[in-house]
Structures are given as structure tokens and as C-alpha cells.
Amino acid sequence: MKHRVIYLLGPERIELREEPVPAPGEGELLVRVRAATTCGTDVKVFRRGGHPRMLRVPTPFGHEFAGSVETLGAGVGGYEPGDRVVVANSAPCGHCPYCEAGRENLCRDLEYLNGAFAEYIRIPRRFVEASTHRLDPDLPYEVAALVEPLACVVHGIDACGLGDGAEVLVYGAGPIGLLLTAALAAQGHRVVAADPNPKRLGVARTLGAQDTVEVARGGGEAERLRPHSRDGDGFDCAIDATGVPAVWQDAVACVRPGGVVNLFGGCAPGTTLPLDTASVHYNELTVMGAYHHRPATVSRAVEMLTRKVLDPRPLLSAEVPLQDLEKALRSMMAKEALKVVVRP
Ligand SMILES: [Zn+2]
Ligand SMILES: [Zn+2]
Numbered sequence: 001m002k003h004r005v006i007y008l009l010g011p012e013r014i015e016l017r018e019e020p021v022p023a024p025g026e027g028e029l030l031v032r033v034r035a036a037t038t039c040g041t042d043v044k045v046f047r048r049g050g051h052p053r054m055l056r057v058p059t060p061f062g063h064e065f066a067g068s069v070e071t072l073g074a075g076v077g078g079y080e081p082g083d084r085v086v087v088a089n090s091a092p093c094g095h096c097p098y099c100e101a102g103r104e105n106l107c108r109d110l111e112y113l114n115g116a117f118a119e120y121i122r123i124p125r126r127f128v129e130a131s132t133h134r135l136d137p138d139l140p141y142e143v144a145a146l147v148e149p150l151a152c153v154v155h156g157i158d159a160c161g162l163g164d165g166a167e168v169l170v171y172g173a174g175p176i177g178l179l180l181t182a183a184l185a186a187q188g189h190r191v192v193a194a195d196p197n198p199k200r201l202g203v204a205r206t207l208g209a210q211d212t213v214e215v216a217r218g219g220g221e222a223e224r225l226r227p228h229s230r231d232g233d234g235f236d237c238a239i240d241a242t243g244v245p246a247v248w249q250d251a252v253a254c255v256r257p258g259g260v261v262n263l264f265g266g267c268a269p270g271t272t273l274p275l276d277t278a279s280v281h282y283n284e285l286t287v288m289g290a291y292h293h294r295p296a297t298v299s300r301a302v303e304m305l306t307r308k309v310l311d312p313r314p315l316l317s318a319e320v321p322l323q324d325l326e327k328a329l330r331s332m333m334a335k336e337a338l339k340v341v342v343r344p
Contacts, residue, residue, distance in 0.1 A: 027125030060115030177241035219246025
């Protein structure tokens with residue numbers, strides 16, 4: 001039996017191929033993809049034709065999906081054909097110093113899973129053991145596919161160590177900025193969202209932002225943003241969700257003394273950031289990075305979506321069949337779509 005798989009071949013080059021449906025090996029599962037979602041990382045990877053950590057071309061493409069178990073490899077217990085599951089896109093080794101410290105996202109041997117834009121996907125043993133979660137019957141597949149980005153967002157928010165009712169600037173209202181907004185608002189924080197796109201700011205308000213600011217693209221907006229904090233002295237925390245170095249600089253300039261800056265969006269390789277040393281020193285700023293997710297935050301993301309702590313459906317702009325993936329990616333590049341559901 002054959003199925004269709006989308007391959008990434010290089011910068012802005014994808015191809016729909018027909019291949020034999022893989023057979024699950026020992027300890028593995030074969031999952032039928034019921035819904036995959038496009039992600040800002042997919043757009044970045046599509047543009048650049050690769051990712052330093054996640055994949056090397058030519059490769060099956062896509063990493064956010066949910067589906068149903070089709071067949072089980074030898075020795076797999078606890079699953080039956082038809083079980084509804086979501087699988088996170090990475091699996092840690094479980095025994096390096098980072099894994100032992102609960103920082104599995106930094107695992108020296110973190111494996112990544114790609115190939116969500118396909119009819120079927122083989123789930124390697126490590127992912128079956130560490131990264132597969134069963135889904136409640138009433139959790140729609142396209143919502144469950146958002147477990148991965150939500151797990152990243154939960155990890156990023158954890159890292160900030162916010163007090164109760166903190167005031168947080170979320171810079172960037174793309175899919176990740178909007179999920180950050182929804183998750184922070186659900187935790188009772190006051191969110192101010194900044195983005196050049198008024199439509200996206202409207203979605204931010206729907207998802208719980210209390211204030212929104214339309215900013216110019218490319219940063220240089222700190223002076224306009226700081227007055228939107230309650231007392232005008234800056235935000236308790238600023239989170240970048242743009243991956244633009246000039247915006248990282250704005251984020252640093254937008255927090256109050258003692259504030260936390262979370263540089264969440266991944267910038268282009270080789271870029272650097274000038275820091276106002278006096279401000280970091282005298283204002284005791286905490287400037288941090290956050291990357292990816294951990295098994296604990298994946299579990300929490302599954303639980304949040306199951307318990308409907310937040311409703312991420314305003315992020316799903318459209319639905320397309322597999323063959324229209326390129327159109328979906330281009331509509332994201334044009335900032336028309338936020339996320340697109342791909343139904344193989
Ligand atoms: Zn993603
Ligand atoms: Zn490890």
C-alpha cells in the first residue's frame with residue numbers, strides 16, 4: 001500500500017511523493033495522520049530550506065499532528081488500533097545530565113520527528129515511550145495538533161517565573177505570540193500584545209489581551225510601548241515572539257527595574273544583540289532564552305486543551321488538503337493565515 005508524503009527539498013521547494021506505507025518495527029507505532037497544523041517554524045524552515053537542529057533536506061516535513069493508531073509494531077503494549085493520539089516532535093535520551101536535571105529540551109541527544117504532512121507516520125520507539133499521549137474522545141484532532149506549540153509556550157512561561165497577576169508584554173501576534181497571550185491570560189496575567197497587523201491584534205484581544213498596540217515592523221518601538229504598562233515604568237516581563245534582533249532590543253528596553261526579558265523567538269543564525277549594560281546592571285534585569293518544550297510541558301499542554309483552559313481555535317485560519325500545503329505556507333508568509341489545518 002502506498003501513501004502520500006510531503007518532502008522538503010531545499011529553500012522554498014517541497015514535493016508530494018508517493019511511497020510505501022512504512023511498517024512499524026519493534027516498539028514502534030504506525031499512526032494515521034488525521035490533522036496536521038502548519039507552524040511558524042515550518043515557514044522558517046521552508047524559506048531557509050532546513051533547520052540547524054530539527055531537520056536536514058531532503059526530508060519528510062511537518063511536526064504538529066494528531067492521529068489514530070493504525071498498526072502496532074512487535075512488543076508495543078498499551079495501544080490498540082484506532083486509539084486517538086498526539087505525538088510530540090522530540091524525544092529526549094532520558095539519561096544525560098540535562099535529562100536528569102529535568103531540562104530535556106537541552107538533551108545532548110534530542111531526536112526530532114518530522115513527517116506530519118503525510119497520510120501515515122511511523123513513530124520510533126523512543127517517541128512511543130516518551131512523547132505519545134492518548135487523547136480524550138471529544139478533543140478534536142486539529143486542536144490536539146496544537147499540543148506542540150502550546151508545550152513550547154508553557155515552557156517559555158515557566159521560565160519567566162512570574163508572580164501572581166504579572167503585567168506581560170507579548171511582542172509579536174503570530175501563532176506563538178497569540179498562544180502566549182492565551183496561556184498568560186488563562187493564568188490571570190495582564191497581557192499587552194504588540195504587532196504591526198491590526199487583524200492579529202483583534203485575535204489577541206479575543207484570546208485575552210487586555211491592551212494591544214499597533215507597532216511598526218522591525219522594532220524601534222520601546223518608547224511607544226512602555227507607557228502602556230500600568231504605571232508607565234515598564235512591564236514586569238516582556239516576551240519576544242518575533243525572532244527579530246531589533247525587537248529583542250525593544251523587549252529589553254520595555255521592562256521595569258527587576259524585570260524579566262524572555263527572548264523566545266528564534267532569530268536568524270549568526271545575528272547578535274547589543275545590550276545596554278548600564279540598564280541590565282543597575283536595573284537588575286533578567287535576560288533569558290527559551291527553547292522548545294519538555295515532556296512535562298507536553299503533558300500539561302495536553303491537559304490544558306482537554307480541560308479547555310484555553311480555546312486555540314481562533315488560530316486555525318483555514319483547512320487544506322495535503323496537495324495545497326505550499327499555498328498554505330505562502331498565505332502564512334503573506335501574513336494572511338495564522339495556522340492552517342492540513343487534512344491528509
Ligand atoms: Zn511547531
Ligand atoms: Zn538526554
